[in-house]
Amino acid sequence: MKITKFKNWPLNLKLRLVFGVFLLVILVLIFCLKVVPSGKASYKKTWTNNFFSARGTMLDFRPGIRLDSKAKSYLKIIAEPVYFNFYTPRSFSKAKITIKYFDNLAEATPIIELGLLKGGLNGNYELKPLQNKIIDDLKFSWDRIVDDGETLILQREKIYNNGLEFSADFSEGRLENCVGGPLSCAVFYNYNNDYKYQAPANNLTRSVKINQALRGEHQFFNYFNQGKWFLNFDFRDLNLNSGQEIVKVNIYLDNNLIASQNLTGLDLATRNDSFDNENRQGTSIGELRFSGLAEKGALYKVEIKAGNDIIIESIESSSDQLVFANKFWPVYSEGLKISTEAKFLSVKTFETESLGSIFLNEGKFELDKTYSSLLLEAKDEEKYLNELKLEKSGVLIELNGFIALPDTKFFKALPEKMDRFFSASGSASYLLSNYKSPKKEKNYKVASLEFDLNSAYLNNNYYSFVISVPGLELTEGGENYLGIKEIKIEVEGRSLGEKIISFIKK
Amino acid sequence: MKKLNEKQKEILKIFVREFFYFLSILVAAFFILDIVLKGLISAYLNLNLLFLLWLIIALIDLRFKAKK
Incomplete structure (x- = not known):
């Protein structure tokens, strides 16, 4: 077969060759963009x-x-x-x-x-x-x-x-x-x-069961003295959203994950239209239990990862030295009193039934809008622990600090984290x-x-x-x-x- | 504007036709690759403008074919 020289090729073939090479170059370029050969x-x-x-x-x-x-x-x-x-x-x-x-x-x-x-x-x-x-x-x-x-x-x-x-x-x-x-x-x-938290000498703790229901994701710190410890959780699915919710509890010691368990929620055909602040709705989905042996007294961090469709019905711990960090969302909680060292708190609610007065020490604040944050400031500078009283249930509290319930002992688990205040x-x-x-x-x-x-x-x-x-x-x-x-x-x-x-x- | 002679018109027709074939392959390849590579092509190139260019060249090519 006689191969003619390039210059004798018909114009259309020459153009096809040029465009073909150009297409090849583009494909190589796309390959490089995708793979990033140099890393x-x-x-x-x-x-x-x-x-x-x-x-x-x-x-x-x-x-x-x-x-x-x-x-x-x-x-x-x-x-x-x-x-x-x-x-x-x-x-x-x-x-x-x-x-x-x-x-x-x-x-x-x-x-x-x-x-x-x-x-x-x-x-x-x-x-x-x-x-x-x-x-x-x-x-x-x-x-x-x-x-x-x-x-x-x-x-x-x-x-x-x-x-x-x-x-x-x-x-x-x-x-x-x-x-x-x-x-x-x-x-x-x-x-x-x-920083490692050090408990005071002769630190006495006792077991506690917190029956205050909480909604959605939470995090808390629990100090266990040397010896056996346990943590038990009960959960409820409100079934407001479609699909199966997953609840995950992670326990950390010195920032290392030492235990983790999952629980799957329900995906029922009939769903609840909205959250009811007064009557417990939804269905129990089960419990998670943890236990261990602390070789010496130590601070454990517990993360409960869950959507807003999940209620933490109860938390049982072998130590009442337990504080919640950064977020606290109690439900079925009219008249609840909590303690915190934070001077500034942000409160919000998504239900009109939860609108009402909130007391922070002697100060009274009115939460009168849903889906809108209200900033509370504790005016009493001398007080170490501030008391927050919620007249209505279902108020989401966010803060840079820790919260203790009446059943638990307040302690500062970590040094203060700087914020805009x-x-x-x-x-x-x-x-x-x-x-x-x-x-x-x-x-x-x-x-x-x-x-x-x-x-x-x-x-x-x-x-x-x-x-x-x-x-x-x-x-x-x-x-x-x-x-x-x-x-x-x-x-x-x-x-x-x-x-x-x-x-x-x- | 200087009128093109017959030979130049013929070269232009061939060029437009081959460019149209090239753009057809390019546009098809880019659209398919954009789906397969989950948006890589459209992150760097406005595919709508490329499609517009293809349409314009297609119309020019059609016009040349109609004039035959």
Whole structure:
């Protein structure tokens, strides 16, 4: 067969060859975009959209009501939190996120955080700080013990000369100028918590059964003395939602998961229309029982992961030294009294029957709107423990602190965590944090954070993020806002070569 | 505007026809790959504009065929 020279080919064949090669190059490019052979990739989102723009890799910024759509060249966040999805062609092991922004935030909203959704049932967001103006100010008024770009330890007065001196005392549960130990004068912010709670000497505990029903997900700390311990839970499914609910209880010791059990709810054909605050509705779905042997007295963390369709009917523990953390949602609880050391609490309800008065110490507050948070402040500065009395049932309480019931003994399981209400004139003398202040670049601030993607929730090639500005609420005029100019995500994972080698080794 | 001579018109017809075939394969491949690769193509390329380009080239090709 005689092969003619290329220049003698008919025009259509020449064009087909050229287009064919071009198509091949495009397919190779798509392969590289999908597989990311080097294991590293970088994605950027700016708000300078034009007609030709593609969907992009960072999308679904929601809910729309918390964004001002009139702003075209940046993302204007007027209420929090705001969620978004990050599309990746494959899974990676870590990500570095750099955000360029400017803020027009009031003094009451000094904190900006970015969170990554972690895997599992009712996954939580792992929040990390982008900006904390309180700490940025404290850096200039308090003395720095450690400031190495990762860890920041500040002291109100110059007592410790270096990090080693401080760590030596801290690890033994004592600090200078701190009568009650670190719990009474140290404040944490995004700090890798290696603090170990130490119970007082001759700590006596007794078993307790909490019959106060709670709704949805909760977390509590329980201190067990040396010896046998047990925890029993009873659950009820309200059957308001379709599908089977799953309840999971995880128990941690020193941040290590030591026990975990699941329970599956019901999926009945007939469902209840709405939640009844007065009459117990739904069906019991069973119990979970845990027990163990504590070699020495220790603090256990218990997570109950469940949807709002699940009621925790009762909790039985071998120790009454038990406090709930951060969230408390009692039901069938008219007239309930609880204790907390937190000075600020946020309350909310989803049922009109739960609207009514709430008493915090001597102060009276009126919860008169559903689906709207009401901030309570304990005015009595001298009181260590504040008493909250709920006139009506079904009020969701959120706080930065701990809650004890009348049957349980209050104790502070962890040092105080800094929030937007932190006051430098308060009782704290030490601040421990993993925080780096944002850098200034012309009219913007730039902050970077690193996340481990291995335990993140990857749903159909999407990672979920949240931008949180505690206290930023919808107001008329929208003068208080956060403007995001650019988001850059640099991801890293196994390269193609490493994947091939590990595949061969298998 | 300078009128094209017959040979140039013929070359243009062939080019448009081959470009149309190429775009047809490209558009079909991109749409299928976008489904298979769960949105990878549409993350980088506005597929609606590519489809619009394909339609325009198809119309031009049809016009050339009609003029024959």
